[in-house]
Amino acid sequence: MSVRKLFGTDGVRGKANSYPMTADMALRIGAAAGRYFRRDRGSAHRVVIGKDTRLSGYMFENALTAGLTSTGMNVLLLGPVPTPCVGLMTRSMRADLGVMISASHNPAEDNGIKFFGPDGFKLSDQAEIEIETLIEAGVEPAQAGNIGRAKRIDDARFRYGERVKSSLPRDLRLDGLKVVIDCANGAAYRAAPEILWELGADVVPVGVSPDGKNINKGCGSTQPQIAAETVVAHGADVGICLDGDADRVILIDEKGRVADGDQLMALLAARWAEEGLLTGGALVATVMSNLGLERFLAGKGIGLERTGVGDRYVVERMRAGGFNLGGEQSGHIVMTDHATTGDGLMAGLHFLAEMVRSGRRASDLAQQFTPVPQLLKNVRFTAGETPLEETSVQDAIAAAEAALLGQGRLLIRKSGTEPLIRVMAECEDAVLLARTVDNVVAAVTSVVAA
Template sequence: MTRLFGTDGVRGLANKTLTAGLALKLGAAAAQVLTADMRSSGRRPTAIIGRDPRVSGEMLAAALAAGMASRGVDVLRVGVIPTPAVAFLTDDYGADMGVMISASHNPMPDNGIKFFSAGGHKLPDEVEDEIERVMNGLPEEGPTGHGIGRVLEEAADARDRYLHHLAGAVQTRLDGITVVVDTANGAASEVAPKAYEAAGARVIAIHNKPNAYNINDKCGSTHIDQIQAAVVEHGADLGLAHDGDADRCLAVDSEGNVVDGDQIMAILAIAMKENGELRKNTLVATVMSNLGLQLAMDRAGIEMRTTKVGDRYVLLDLNEGGYSLGGEQSGHIVLPDHGTTGDGTLTGLSLMARMAETGKSLAELAQAMTVLPQVLINVPVSDKSIIVNDPTVVTAIESAETELGDTGRVLLRASGTEELFRVMVEAADKEQARKVAGRLAAVVAEV
């Protein structure tokens, strides 16, 4: 049986696989599981619900709120706001759980549901599995009368609380820096430009007019060419591109060259080491990070740990080890001292703060890491579960690894949100990486 939860919550085509009926049941089950301790103490549980601007979010928010209220949870809706803001507000309001409705970088017709426990923490696999188990056996009847939860709309101070939090997290002034910001017509369309302006930067915002249908539409971190062109056109010092729910950030230097999540981590890790903020002298990344990041950290005398793909796995390692910086090549950067999940706006502020503190351009800072050629091919498949153990795939991987030797690596993994299998190859030579990846992708496609 296919697991309901993927690498980042429950995601699917809204009103097709992710229906209002499913959201209602999921909200009720999550409320049952995540507020069990509060019920035993006799205290009324509370929940936060935020969403990105896509049209289906309104429907799913209503269904989730109804499901949670039906189990006796009071719900505070905080409107359109980034995922990291929901995590922060869950803690700041003292709520017992939080929910973000977003499909992140996925196209507008998709949507997703992400849960946070008290304190704004993403859920471990076993808790997600328990929610799914409870959902499949939850009776329709719930509390009655005074036992039914209230739904309050909307928290007027939610965005201001989050902006105040960001201002306190990065206090370096950004005066003199001109930045182009692409908010993907998403959840950060209002707050990201405001946060950067409050810190002193001159902000040129693009794709910051959400209309419920244009989120991620040829813009944001998945269409980096848009901000590359805008940075060059405006003569800006850098560009920052967010995804639909603003938990990630990619950058572009003044010449329009992309600075990805690995390079951003290298810049911040070195900065934090110099400032005595890199606890245990360690950076946490995922297996998808470029080999060049490992080499850069070796040169800087910084340890690097790797986890499975997904910022919650990075978070788990950060929390268990007591580290202070981690992230993904895709631009999910986690700074545990200031947040419980990846925060694209916080990442942008931190990156510009390093520029301001050193007086160096982003291009100069990015030279700390040499990116090795890396080719990633997404292969549509009908059943992700059978690929990795298929004999023909195993043989093809072994052959590729023999060919690359110590000069590269191969990684195959299933997408956590789509029916895709990802084939990644790194090599010293771009053409070799492309050829090896193409051969592997062809094998996967035939399974």
């Protein structure tokens, strides 16, 4: 099978106005995607486009629209909406294609383009390879009379809100709960506080003043310190931290302590299994999820299916195996009974629902297991370099694996969204953990620096 060149683990991503994230490339990507999805289909061709709050979103929205309409696709523009809203609207509008313009948790100067198929799920690797082939070959535009139209859809976030609320019991209310919601100055800055308020919560909003340049800056799921301080300062019951496109969530208990996606998945999996709602008897998570999660699930007779890193691979395994709950340690929580992709707000609401149902505090629910000590370090490299193929690096990895044998595990991988080598290990012995990670990092660094 061919190797993708443009697409990473979550679409095309990079620094705005630098290859591959240029207006020209976005136009070509749009034209190729339009041509790909017009094949062997009827006369009505539709694509929905959503975006987050990055300044460059205007540029890419216009470029993609130009490319798509040039091939005869009719474009429906949703404006700033969470990524799961695009998956929802793609199916709801009977579109051929959905597009989300976002670089998720990355800084404001980055941006990305990710695609959803007609079923609302992210595209497969093979589909992305075929689109890349069309980009390289060039696309013949439609005849003048067949050029597509563009139209704005003004109520997308309201439709999304109703879908999110419908995933909860109809009689559930959040009266009496004070909730800090950190929207990362991103795509959910309006939708998330509105939905929580509609459900009766006392809402304390953070990160709801996007200016095009402050998305994820000092806030959101990757930087939850301000939200944690706000929870404590306001005496809130819980904090919900989203990322820039709101497809992931990190929770904060009433004491200001942070809980990651593994803890939330443990809570939901155990609850669903108890109620007979966990299909397949297993949770799907990536190789990054903590060993503590695996042990917790095993103790409750629940299996753990591991995949490569990326929520799209989690979803692919869920669909192939008939599982309905999966996610990532980083906070992508996928509930395919209700959504086609990770939905940070929906997952956060299900945590709140469990607080209401059980009458327990967030601190009791957000610490389901004791994590095995985990250490992750990143080494940046230059495009074109292949540090993991160097003999010295492979020797260092083999030595680290031998040192951890029977005591922990080592995971080395290239990031799918940034030029980084990620070195992660888990081990109860803190000294051994630090030494093995540092030795591998040193080996990779020496090759990159050379």
